[in-house]
Amino acid sequence: MIQMHHVYKTVGNTTVLEDVSLQVEKGEFVFLLGPSGAGKSTVLRLIHFDERPTQGWVRLEDYNSSTIKSRHIPLLRRRVGMIFQDFKLLRDRNIFDNVAFALEVTGAKKALMKRRVLQTLTLVGLGHLRNMMPVQLSGGEQQRVSIARALVNQPFALLADEPLGDLDKEAASDILQLLRDLNHQGTTVLMATHDTELMETLPYRCLMIEKGKIF
């Protein structure tokens, strides 16, 4: 369960978020919609505990931003998959190792790790690129690596920041189907996007955000 409670976020003089409250139930699929610069990424970063709210609090399962200890944050992040808008791939290692890293931090066994990484890469259609370095991939391919890394851990919640932005129609609908399947199996999904059409065709709840405020 994801909850934000009267959250304010200011950086310097800029108010990025203003009194944002929202709640996403376990197993829900929710769109976070808003124009460029609305604050979608900031909301996801707060839920991923990459940033802390200036006021109010954020809760993710038993983790609360006002009480959590720094050393518990890595544990949280291993159980929540984040698809970053700018991918955030480790550019000093290849695709396989990038995805494997999310498992490596959990201390997974080598054999299991290898199987799961290849499985996930195939799922996003990148099995053949596993030995490439990130710089050698196209934008859409990099995005799918980031998606694979978020999924490889079998997280209970998925925070997806514009995960289809660099993908063509076909690839996008494949990935969307993948996320929906995971949601069917119980994964909570919160997906930030500016694609209003997507939300219209799908039967999911929609949170509208603009200029840092939820509507």
Added chain:
Amino acid sequence: MIQMHHVYKTVGNTTVLEDVSLQVEKGEFVFLLGPSGAGKSTVLRLIHFDERPTQGWVRLEDYNSSTIKSRHIPLLRRRVGMIFQDFKLLRDRNIFDNVAFALEVTGAKKALMKRRVLQTLTLVGLGHLRNMMPVQLSGGEQQRVSIARALVNQPFALLADEPLGDLDKEAASDILQLLRDLNHQGTTVLMATHDTELMETLPYRCLMIEKGKIF
């Protein structure tokens, strides 16, 4: 005038482009369409002389990839605006300086530079963010900075790699209108995108690319 003549591009064992020939006339607006990993970015990089073809040649006005001298490439790049898919902002300086840099390399006067940079930033709707650092901007805002930098020089040709990918509908149509206006004033535009709808609504020529081949 942009021309590619039987261009092959291989990196290691991978064939990225295979016998690509294309021609874009002066003042044309052309879409380069294709799925993720088709080779769109590679085509634009070749035309921008960021890479050299393995076989065949690329021509941009009087510059030919098989004869150009290294020291002429900067001159070429100052006259061709490139909107990079991954933005390529200088993260150690603010938005104003990022855009100004493209003018600075041409040795523009300070007063002129300041006026033109502010003008261009306002054009893409970012005038108020000029003192921010790139990391402080949202994905869509960073993309618009990259667009502003490509335009600030008043280039005779514009190479746009997925320039609307991180923008919401409204911002995207604004930017598209901006590019169309520039095209009306004579700027050649070659725009890589995977958005097939866009091309359907606009009366422009379309080059289809898939798996490194032009159709």
Added chain:
Amino acid sequence: MSYVVKEALAGFRRTKGMGLISVGTTAVSLVVFGGLLLILLSLYGLIDQVKSRVQIEIYLSDAATREQILELEKRLKAMPEVKKLLYVDKEMAAAEFEKTFGEGFLDAISQNPLPASLKVTLTSGYRSSEKIAAIIKAVEKEKAVEEIEYGRKWVEKLDRLIYILSFVAVLVTLVIGAASVFVISNTVNLTILARRDSIEIMRLVGATDSFIRAPFLLEGIIGGSLGGSIAAALLYFVHRWLSLRFPSLSLVPGAELAAWLMIPLGMALGGLGSRLAIRRILRHLP
């Protein structure tokens, strides 16, 4: 564990030359520091050798009896400061004088004016002017003793030189040691700073600080011991070559063994530098 080792080794490859720079800087810094240590050791050896020529000459009264002289010799031999004792009788003194000033001098005199003497060589470690003064004090009241002479001025000068040298040596060692630590840790710091983005991403993907730290630490230790080994080998062989070329330099036997100290030193510095650098970065991440 195998992950840590794999990552640490991959680190050198990934940073493309930065690892090499780091190893090189460590090696160079430790060559300078170790070289200085060896030079200092040699210098002390040189001083010790010079000091071994310090002698006290005890001139004996012409009236001294054989028993008094033997008694004096016994007392001197009992002192730990005394290493060797040489008795020079009047005839030997005359012969020595003639060797220095030419023959015919003493012939002109009816009676040999030169006194017999005891030449005292000192044990190393007891060659300061204070120790000498103590010895003199202990025996100058003896009946047999006429006069005691030693290169007072010379010994005092030497003492002063050693004092200055020790001061300079400690100063230089501190400065160069600090410089080495500074340079090595900074270089390691820079190579790790260059991977700040990666470290940030690792954190975002759920890595604990210790998980991030371990490979960097091992990388630092490996790099440091590599640099240290290069320095040690270089110092060892240059020292050996120099001692063969200039035997007068190889005064402290086994000094070249100090070269091998550079390996643990490099290891410690590399590891510590990495640790501090990574800690600084981790502390500044959100």
Added chain:
Amino acid sequence: MSYVVKEALAGFRRTKGMGLISVGTTAVSLVVFGGLLLILLSLYGLIDQVKSRVQIEIYLSDAATREQILELEKRLKAMPEVKKLLYVDKEMAAAEFEKTFGEGFLDAISQNPLPASLKVTLTSGYRSSEKIAAIIKAVEKEKAVEEIEYGRKWVEKLDRLIYILSFVAVLVTLVIGAASVFVISNTVNLTILARRDSIEIMRLVGATDSFIRAPFLLEGIIGGSLGGSIAAALLYFVHRWLSLRFPSLSLVPGAELAAWLMIPLGMALGGLGSRLAIRRILRHLP
């Protein structure tokens, strides 16, 4: 031009501490190198001072006439090697002898056996055993000369010491100099490598190589001269303090001026390091 200066200064701010590390490393390396230079200078001063006591004693034959002696003096004074000439007649020699060996010695002899002599002090720079041999050869055939003496063994030993010291000094200077160049250029290299992405982007936006290079070069020069200035100031004041504390160390007047050499040196190394680093990066870009 104002762009270059602005960018160069901004460079220090942008790299957050890297510029500081670079300046610090330059300062530290140059302190070590400059300190060594000063120590070497002092060492040479010390040796020169010791050597100034080298004297040649020319003993004159008792049969020598006044003219012969004057002639000899004239010849010696004409030599550039000769700095000072002291004539000691037979009476003075006897007085000196008595001062050393006690009175009464010579009284016993009817006739003064000590010869008159000329004591030659040598010009600095002409104090090697070869030069001395040359002087001796030039005058030993003179009628007035009976015998020539100088501390042959001692001078030869000193010569050998100077030879070894020069060798060690050149070696150490080369090693430390090379180490400084290595360390400084590597640090500069690392700080520039950290901005490789920016450099790549600059190129993509139409910057010429020289346009990219200029601010980095200036940044390197500024950083280097800053580091050099710190080193120079430190060396200057430490040297001054040491010369006051140990006057026997301040043998070469104005040696501390060598400290200021560190400023142009730092400047050159910073600039050169930047130049090489940036060139290497630019060459590897597409």
